[in-house]
Amino acid sequence: MLHFYLPTEIVMGAECVRGSAERLVKLGKRALIVTGRRSAKLCGALDDLTSALDGAGIEYTVWDRAEPNPTIASAYECAAAARESSADFIAAIGGGSPMDTAKAAALLAAQDVAPELLFSGSYGSDALPTVFIPTTSGTGSEVTQYSILTNDAAKTKTTLSSPVMFPKLALLDPKYTRGLPRKTAVNTAIDAFSHCVESFLNKKSDALCGMLALEGCRSFSEVYEKLASDEPDDDSLGKLQYISLLGGICIAQTGTAAAHAMGYSLTYFRHIDHGRANGLLLSGFIEHTAKTHESEVQTLLGAMGLGSVSKVGDMLNRLLGERESFTAAELEEYASIASKAKNLKNCLAEPTPDEILDIYKNSLL
Amino acid sequence: MLHFYLPTEIVMGAECVRGSAERLVKLGKRALIVTGRRSAKLCGALDDLTSALDGAGIEYTVWDRAEPNPTIASAYECAAAARESSADFIAAIGGGSPMDTAKAAALLAAQDVAPELLFSGSYGSDALPTVFIPTTSGTGSEVTQYSILTNDAAKTKTTLSSPVMFPKLALLDPKYTRGLPRKTAVNTAIDAFSHCVESFLNKKSDALCGMLALEGCRSFSEVYEKLASDEPDDDSLGKLQYISLLGGICIAQTGTAAAHAMGYSLTYFRHIDHGRANGLLLSGFIEHTAKTHESEVQTLLGAMGLGSVSKVGDMLNRLLGERESFTAAELEEYASIASKAKNLKNCLAEPTPDEILDIYKNSLL
Numbered sequence: 001m002l003h004f005y006l007p008t009e010i011v012m013g014a015e016c017v018r019g020s021a022e023r024l025v026k027l028g029k030r031a032l033i034v035t036g037r038r039s040a041k042l043c044g045a046l047d048d049l050t051s052a053l054d055g056a057g058i059e060y061t062v063w064d065r066a067e068p069n070p071t072i073a074s075a076y077e078c079a080a081a082a083r084e085s086s087a088d089f090i091a092a093i094g095g096g097s098p099m100d101t102a103k104a105a106a107l108l109a110a111q112d113v114a115p116e117l118l119f120s121g122s123y124g125s126d127a128l129p130t131v132f133i134p135t136t137s138g139t140g141s142e143v144t145q146y147s148i149l150t151n152d153a154a155k156t157k158t159t160l161s162s163p164v165m166f167p168k169l170a171l172l173d174p175k176y177t178r179g180l181p182r183k184t185a186v187n188t189a190i191d192a193f194s195h196c197v198e199s200f201l202n203k204k205s206d207a208l209c210g211m212l213a214l215e216g217c218r219s220f221s222e223v224y225e226k227l228a229s230d231e232p233d234d235d236s237l238g239k240l241q242y243i244s245l246l247g248g249i250c251i252a253q254t255g256t257a258a259a260h261a262m263g264y265s266l267t268y269f270r271h272i273d274h275g276r277a278n279g280l281l282l283s284g285f286i287e288h289t290a291k292t293h294e295s296e297v298q299t300l301l302g303a304m305g306l307g308s309v310s311k312v313g314d315m316l317n318r319l320l321g322e323r324e325s326f327t328a329a330e331l332e333e334y335a336s337i338a339s340k341a342k343n344l345k346n347c348l349a350e351p352t353p354d355e356i357l358d359i360y361k362n363s364l365l
Numbered sequence: 366m367l368h369f370y371l372p373t374e375i376v377m378g379a380e381c382v383r384g385s386a387e388r389l390v391k392l393g394k395r396a397l398i399v400t401g402r403r404s405a406k407l408c409g410a411l412d413d414l415t416s417a418l419d420g421a422g423i424e425y426t427v428w429d430r431a432e433p434n435p436t437i438a439s440a441y442e443c444a445a446a447a448r449e450s451s452a453d454f455i456a457a458i459g460g461g462s463p464m465d466t467a468k469a470a471a472l473l474a475a476q477d478v479a480p481e482l483l484f485s486g487s488y489g490s491d492a493l494p495t496v497f498i499p500t501t502s503g504t505g506s507e508v509t510q511y512s513i514l515t516n517d518a519a520k521t522k523t524t525l526s527s528p529v530m531f532p533k534l535a536l537l538d539p540k541y542t543r544g545l546p547r548k549t550a551v552n553t554a555i556d557a558f559s560h561c562v563e564s565f566l567n568k569k570s571d572a573l574c575g576m577l578a579l580e581g582c583r584s585f586s587e588v589y590e591k592l593a594s595d596e597p598d599d600d601s602l603g604k605l606q607y608i609s610l611l612g613g614i615c616i617a618q619t620g621t622a623a624a625h626a627m628g629y630s631l632t633y634f635r636h637i638d639h640g641r642a643n644g645l646l647l648s649g650f651i652e653h654t655a656k657t658h659e660s661e662v663q664t665l666l667g668a669m670g671l672g673s674v675s676k677v678g679d680m681l682n683r684l685l686g687e688r689e690s691f692t693a694a695e696l697e698e699y700a701s702i703a704s705k706a707k708n709l710k711n712c713l714a715e716p717t718p719d720e721i722l723d724i725y726k727n728s729l730l
Binding site: 014 | 366367368369370371372374375376377378379381537572573576577580607610611
């Protein structure tokens with residue numbers, strides 16, 4: 001069986017935001033721009049977007065209150081801002097957090113969903129159209145139907161998902177990632193790589209999506225040396241953005257798998273960056289999968305030109321540097337939470353609760 | 366620059382039509398089923414579709430008057446049938462011809478477009494939603510925004526194109542292609558292969574679309590021996606359908622190029638099947654491209670495991686068998702028509718009128 005659905009129009013390249021006035025006009029007459037406090041301005045994306053909106057005669061309000069690891073409350077707050085400003089569409093600039101906030105807000109501005117039903121998946125078919133402009137190369141959120149919010153009730157991050165939340169338009173210009181702090185560049189690249197890996201070693205993977213995931217993995221191994229040793233040059237930034245895009249397209253089809261399910265606890269309890277959290281667990285996840293799905297793992301390694309899973313571990317270790325320390329008790333709590341995650345079912349080799357604890361211990365102790 | 370837009374939801378696999386009741390419900394309460402007179406019934410697709418519609422409580426009318434190489438008049442006739450039956454959506458079953466008819470009709474049923482403006486590209490944003498069920502593996506029309514109609518005024522086939530014409534849903538089950546006459550199986554496979562080649566050797570190709578096109582070419586060389594020597598088995602039929610799907614996705618991004626532009630005359634004047642017409646010209650088109658774009662052609666040949674363009678010619682010749690004969694005067698007329706085709710501009714190496722005539726002569730005399 002093959003399934004593919006990606007209704008987002010993707011435009012990637014130099015100055016694509018300023019060049020998109022005609023595309024923006026189709027989305028409406030009033031926009032709410034959703035960003036964090038600073039980076040959208042510093043990287044030039046906000047200027048480019050407002051210039052395109054001005055050129056298209058579209059009015060806009062800026063809501064710059066998106067926060068890292070956005071909460072349910074912030075999604076409702078952003079939706080209220082969209083309603084108050086009578087926005088026809090939402091334009092989000094940023095990394096995963098403004099995009100996650102904006103995507104949930106696009107749904108909540110168009111229909112009333114009670115907070116207790118927010119993760120139910122039972123929504124109507126209305127959402128404001130959205131345009132997403134990523135300023136990091138990691139999340140792939142610009143081409144997915146997911147919004148990931150901090151869920152205090154479940155002590156983890158939980159995913160809202162609906163086909164109506166696919167962005168209408170994704171505008172990707174690698175120049176916005178030029179000034180990223182080194183840690184952010186590395187962590188987001190690991191996030192993108194983990195999307196490709198988790199989508200490939202996934203029950204829902206198929207010929208088309210698998211090919212895209214392998215291309216992402218192959219491209220990651222190509223750009224790896226630049227990422228590990230240097231400030232990436234513009235060519236490398238373009239490749240990293242392409243890997244992020246591929247990863248997003250892939251997880252939109254398959255969902256993520258165990259590394260994400262398990263990483264969320266590291267972020268929730270220890271405030272470890274999302275991409276880094278995945279990276280800490282990723283080679284353990286691949287090792288686990290190889291026990292029962294050797295051939296799929298070999299295909300993945302082949303695409304990367306690597307001879308063994310430990311080589312993936314070596315690559316990640318160099319990027320991750322010194323690891324945080326954890327106690328056995330912490331890992332037991334995380335394992336108990338992660339074993340309830342929906343995306344575990346996506347794994348080619350779905351880990352048991354004991355195996356989850358083993359992966360945590362092998363990776364983090 | 367990278368651009369990708371493919372809003373069609375794709376489902377491919379055994380019994381996917383009968384399994385799609387939930388997806389069909391989203392399209393409306395009344396359907397017009399568009400087919401040719403016989404093949405949709407013989408291959409079982411019509412039964413599967415009506416069974417899914419019945420299961421979903423959707424009423425339908427069957428319009429089985431789609432003809433090979435559909436005319437402008439037949440598109441209007443089909444649109445009138447959709448209006449008369451108050452169809453909320455159109456479901457097309459067939460090869461390229463019913464799909465081309467249905468796609469134009471979906472536009473013409475939702476808005477008034479005068480025949481003289483039919484190829485203008487200036488349409489409103491309305492079209493009936495469509496679901497396409499291909500019964501051949503060639504056209505890729507189930508995932509494109511194109512409808513190709515016979516245009517007597519221009520003595521060729523002309524393309525209607527609009528993003529609003531993308532099908533909402535493509536349902537691909539290789540079993541419908543089991544009983545295809547051998548000639549049809551071969552010609553449609555060549556058509557699909559030509560889509561991949563012409564999309565790759567295309568100014569509008571980019572990293573993402575180029576990868577898909579190369580995968581189509583690689584898959585064609587894999588399945589080639591079965592296609593050339595046998596009745597393809599079910600596994601091969603699945604591969605051929607996948608190549609057709611990839612070709613459709615690719616030309617939706619880039620458009621076709623010179624082999625298509627030049628092939629239309631062979632179909633218009635000599636009634637040579639569309640896929641065969643492309644096949645007769647394809648290696649000449651690649652040879653022409655190689656003169657100025659050696660590296661792109663080498664990449665294409667590399668994906669197919671071939672050492673030279675002449676090997677592509679050999680593969681095609683075996684499939685094509687004995688060639689039709691043409692006079693120099695005929696080819697001059699065809700060259701004069703083809704040199705006005707819009708899709709020539711897509712060619713990496715855009716041929717001059719003289720070069721078009723040369724390709725015709727080298728290929729057909």
